[in-house]
Amino acid sequence: MSPLAVAALRALAALSLMLLNGVVLIYMLRKVLGHLHLRLGPTRVGPRGLLQTTADVLKLLTKEDVEPAAADAWLFRLAPVVVFTPSFMAYLALVFGPGLRFSDLDTGVFYAFAVLSIVPVGVLMAGWASNSKWSLIGGVRATAQQIAYEVPLLLAALGVVMAAGSMNLTEIVASQQGTWLGFLPRWFVFAQLPGFVLFLIASLAELNQTPFDMSEAESELVAGFANEYSGMRFALMFLAEFSNSFIVSALAVTLFFGGWLGGSGLVPPVVVFLLKTYLGVFVLMWIRGTLPRIRIDQLLTLGWKGLIPASLAWVLVVGVAVKLFEGSG
Amino acid sequence: MGPQHPSTHGVLHVLLELDGEEIVAAEASLGYLHRGVEKLSEYRRYHQVATLMDRADYLSGIHGELAFAQAAEELAGIEVPPKAHWLRSLLGEINRVSSHLLWLGTFGLDVGAMAPFLYALRDRETLLDVLEAVTGARMMFNYVRPGGVVADLPPEAEPAIRAFLRSLPTHLGEFEDLLGGNEIFVARTRGVGVIPRETAVSFGMSGACLRATGLGWDVRKERPYAAYPELDFDVPVGTVGDTWDRYAVRVEEMRQSLAMISQTIEGMPEGAHMAKGPKVLRPPAGEVYSAVESPRGELGAHLCADGSDRPSRLRLRSPAYFNLAVIDELLPGCKIADAVAVIGSLDIVLGEIDR
Numbered sequence: 171m172s173p174l175a176v177a178a179l180r181a182l183a184a185l186s187l188m189l190l191n192g193v194v195l196i197y198m199l200r201k202v203l204g205h206l207h208l209r210l211g212p213t214r215v216g217p218r219g220l221l222q223t224t225a226d227v228l229k230l231l232t233k234e235d236v237e238p239a240a241a242d243a244w245l246f247r248l249a250p251v252v253v254f255t256p257s258f259m260a261y262l263a264l265v266f267g268p269g270l271r272f273s274d275l276d277t278g279v280f281y282a283f284a285v286l287s288i289v290p291v292g293v294l295m296a297g298w299a300s301n302s303k304w305s306l307i308g309g310v311r312a313t314a315q316q317i318a319y320e321v322p323l324l325l326a327a328l329g330v331v332m333a334a335g336s337m338n339l340t341e342i343v344a345s346q347q348g349t350w351l352g353f354l355p356r357w358f359v360f361a362q363l364p365g366f367v368l369f370l371i372a373s374l375a376e377l378n379q380t381p382f383d384m385s386e387a388e389s390e391l392v393a394g395f396a397n398e399y400s401g402m403r404f405a406l407m408f409l410a411e412f413s414n415s416f417i418v419s420a421l422a423v424t425l426f427f428g429g430w431l432g433g434s435g436l437v438p439p440v441v442v443f444l445l446k447t448y449l450g451v452f453v454l455m456w457i458r459g460t461l462p463r464i465r466i467d468q469l470l471t472l473g474w475k476g477l478i479p480a481s482l483a484w485v486l487v488v489g490v491a492v493k494l495f496e497g498s499g
Numbered sequence: 500m501g502p503q504h505p506s507t508h509g510v511l512h513v514l515l516e517l518d519g520e521e522i523v524a525a526e527a528s529l530g531y532l533h534r535g536v537e538k539l540s541e542y543r544r545y546h547q548v549a550t551l552m553d554r555a556d557y558l559s560g561i562h563g564e565l566a567f568a569q570a571a572e573e574l575a576g577i578e579v580p581p582k583a584h585w586l587r588s589l590l591g592e593i594n595r596v597s598s599h600l601l602w603l604g605t606f607g608l609d610v611g612a613m614a615p616f617l618y619a620l621r622d623r624e625t626l627l628d629v630l631e632a633v634t635g636a637r638m639m640f641n642y643v644r645p646g647g648v649v650a651d652l653p654p655e656a657e658p659a660i661r662a663f664l665r666s667l668p669t670h671l672g673e674f675e676d677l678l679g680g681n682e683i684f685v686a687r688t689r690g691v692g693v694i695p696r697e698t699a700v701s702f703g704m705s706g707a708c709l710r711a712t713g714l715g716w717d718v719r720k721e722r723p724y725a726a727y728p729e730l731d732f733d734v735p736v737g738t739v740g741d742t743w744d745r746y747a748v749r750v751e752e753m754r755q756s757l758a759m760i761s762q763t764i765e766g767m768p769e770g771a772h773m774a775k776g777p778k779v780l781r782p783p784a785g786e787v788y789s790a791v792e793s794p795r796g797e798l799g800a801h802l803c804a805d806g807s808d809r810p811s812r813l814r815l816r817s818p819a820y821f822n823l824a825v826i827d828e829l830l831p832g833c834k835i836a837d838a839v840a841v842i843g844s845l846d847i848v849l850g851e852i853d854r
Contacts, residue, residue: 207617307520307835380611381683389506389609390836460677462684463611465836466520 180272184261188413195412197223198448199455206459233401238301241398245299250399250406252292257413259285264420265339267430267439278339279327282421283320286376286414290316293378293385293395296407300398308394311466312385315375318473319382323372325481329365329488330358330425343429359426362488366426368481373418375469378411380458384466419450502531506609506839509849513826515838522838525830527823532853540813545571545645545780548810553639555815556851558601561587561594562793563851564643567813569724570789570802571645574782581726582770583647588726589763590633590642591791592756593660596667597626598794599753602846606746607678609843610687615677622670625663632656645780647773657764664761671753679746688743692829692841695740703821706796707748708845712740718792725791729766730759742844749846779808788816795819795846817851 200222204212212219237246263282265271275281290312297309331337334345348356359366375382386394396407423429423446430439432446464472500515501507510531516524536555540548548571552563565587572579604619627637633656634642634649642649678684694704696712709716717734719727735751737744782804790799796818805811822845830838 203613207614208621209617303517311520383611387611387836389611390839392504459614461612462607462678462681462687463836464683465687465834467834468686 181262184272185258188258188261189409191416192409192412193223193227195416195451196226198451199412202452202455203459206456227405230401230405235403236398236400238398240301242299242301245295246398247403249292249296249299250403252295253289254292254406254410256285256288256292257410257417260417261413263339264417265343265424265429266443268340270440271340274340275338277337279331279337279342279421279425282417283324283327286417287316287320289410289414292407296399297385297395300395302397304391304393305395305397308385308387308391308397311387311391312378312395314466315378315382315384315469315473318470319372319375319477322368322473322477322481323376325478325485326365326369326372327421327425328485329362332485332488332492333358333362339424339429343424343431346428346431355428355432357426357428357431362426362484364480364484365488366422368477368484369422369426372473372477372481373422374454374457375473377415377418377454379415379454381461381464382469383458383463384469387463389463415451415454416447419454420447422450423447500838506843508605508842508847510853511823511842511847511849513830513838513842515830515835517835520834520836522830522833522835525827525838527826529853532849534850534854536854537813537815540810542809544808545575545782545810548813549641549644550639553641554850555817555854556793556795556798556819556848557638558598558848559594559793559795559798560638560640561590561643562791562798563815564640565591565725566789566791566793566798566800566815567802568643568645569791570787570800571780571782571810573787573789574785574802574804575645575776575780576782577646577774577776579647579774580771581768582651583772583774585726585763585767586648586652586772587643588730589652589760589767590630590640590648591725592759592763593626593629595794596753596756596760597623597630599749599756600626602749602794603674603678603746606840606843606846609839610678610684612678612681612684615674618670618673618677622663622667625659625666629656629659629663632659644773646776647771649773651772652767660760660764664757664764667757668754671750675750679750685743687836687840688746688844689741690739691742691837692833692844693739693741694825694829698825698828699740702825704796704825705818705821706792706794706846707745707752708822709796710734711737711744711748713738718790718797722790724789726763730762732759742840745844745846781806781808790816793818795848795851796822798851815851815854817854819845819847819849820852823847823852 200212215222215225260282262272263275263278293312294309297305334342346356350356378385386396427446430443433439433442501512502510512528514526514528515522536551539551548567549564552567553560555563600619600623604616607615631637632653634640696714699709699712713736715734715736720734732755735748737748784804784806786803788799788801790797798818799816801814802810803812
């Protein structure tokens with residue numbers, strides 16, 4: 171087969187996985203929030219609510235596709251694609267197990283964050299093109315937030331990259347092999363706990379998740395940038411959001427929790443990886459179900475005055491530590 | 500913002516002038532409901548007006564009925580039996596807690612927390628079950644009438660009341676963990692939407708919004724009615740009058756209400772629940788003002804009689820109307836997110852504002 175055909179097949183596989191995963195994540199969100207919030211709804215459609223997602227998909231597919239008369243038509247139609255595509259591209263970088271990946275990138279970490287940073291452009295496009303004030307504020311908020319939190323997110327990941335000496339996700343996992351003191355896994359979360367905390371906070375903002383869901387804050391902006399979107403266009407945006415929480419969780423597992431390591435040969439690596447990732451997604455949903463929303467100026471203050479200096483300091487600490495250990499051999 | 504915005508609590512419409520996220524000017528624009536409650540009262544006999552009172556502030560029907568019933572009783576010179584007084588206080592406090600719970604939940608929604616809303620509705624159901632058992636309705640009670648109350652407590656009411664007296668204090672603790680104990684919630688409420696005491700007084704504010712400024716004005720203490728003179732309770736007050744204080748005052752009020760409910764259940768006197776009198780009231784010509792402490796503040800009924808079987812004029816002093824008036828002054832300088840929190844913290848019911 172020609173390399174082009176192989177690449178196309180891989181991309182198709184990634185797309186299928188992304189769509190399937192989207193369905194699973196929507197069901198999971200409904201169940202998790204259902205239990206946290208004492209909601210009865212998610213148990214009603216089909217056995218254990220299993221058909222709810224099917225019903226949702228059918229509903230979204232058949233809904234009227236509304237476009238505001240005064241909207242900037244082309245931008246309005248393009249925005250969901252611009253939001254969706256980066257998530258899909260980021261999927262291509264994930265490594266699910268030894269050799270189990272869509273592509274082996276030497277700059278995997280860098281690539282994943284780089285493509286995810288395109289998402290707010292789509293959100294801003296959606297907000298601007300909708301010709302609605304609430305949408306516009308949502309779009310502008312997304313950009314301000316993304317810029318403020320991208321830096322600490324990358325700096326938190328940089329600590330791991332420095333310690334592992336690579337941006338390749340497979341190599342980062344490989345460098346976490348073995349144990350400390352015979353029992354503690356050599357996962358970076360133990361050596362770089364502050365880095366992980368910074369990563370968690372910054373990724374919540376990056377994902378536009380509670381308590382940082384400023385761009386669609388329903389109590390303030392009704393539905394923010396997504397106000398005027400209906401049916402499948404709305405679904406594309408939210409599929410991207412769900413996928414992003416999976417991607418960020420997978421990256422966190424790879425960077426800080428030893429990726430697919432830890433199955434001790436009994437459980438297949440890919441299962442270990444997926445279990446850890448879904449646990450991460452669960453934590454994100456748990457936070458979403460519990461916390462109130464922060465205010466935009468507080469969010470930006472936290473980002474610029476708190477997280478960025480802290481993450482810079484952390485990079486310094488890791489850099490010095492890496493040099494010292496190198497020196498001592 | 501509004502009237503279909505999710506955080507305008509009904510049909511409030513606020514004209515906001517924005518500079519980015521910051522509010523430069525605000526104007527609350529009222530007039531979407533036009534219930535005509537006061538005018539409609541002139542076409543009904545005294546006993547029939549209670550049904551309208553339920554619909555003005557639909558979250559605290561008992562208080563609306565009581566304000567009107569007290570005014571009619573004073574005009575007609577009716578002596579209310581002690582048991583009716585105690586039942587009025589009991590139901591009034593249950594109604595207050597159910598109203599505050601709905602407020603607590605929706606206020607949580609306003610600052611972005613979904614969980615407390617659904618928990619609050621769960622607890623509110625148990626209170627509405629009791630109200631339904633006693634009055635036959637979950638919202639439009641039509642329970643308090645001039646002369647007393649319609650019915651005594653049914654046998655199933657007392658165990659149900661005792662059950663929520665046991666469960667609610669724990670759940671209130673849960674709410675305080677979820678909201679008050681949360682850094683983000685504190686950051687969103689402390690120092691936000693500060694109403695100085697002088698402003699509150701000059702705008703005629705009352706209820707928790709006024710008490711949050713540190714002024715302990717409560718109609719139940721200042722001009723006691725029903726069984727309140729015999730009940731032991733505190734009036735919680737705040738210090739600076741910010742959004743946090745309004746939250747804290749209402750949560751503490753719920754605890755005080757639970758204590759009062761417990762006292763009324765223990766001390767409920769025997770006897771009739773309705774005074775003996777004519778079926779159709781014809782009070783002599785005159786006018787009277789009677790107020791009660793509703794969940795939103797001083798709810799007063801100014802009632803005029805001309806000797807016929809219908810009021811010649813009824814005017815309600817609805818507390819949320821006065822509490823809302825301050826936002827034109829309060830919102831400029833705030834952020835959009837603050838506007839939502841401030842409006843939520845005022846606990847408005849539009850049915851009572853545009854009555």
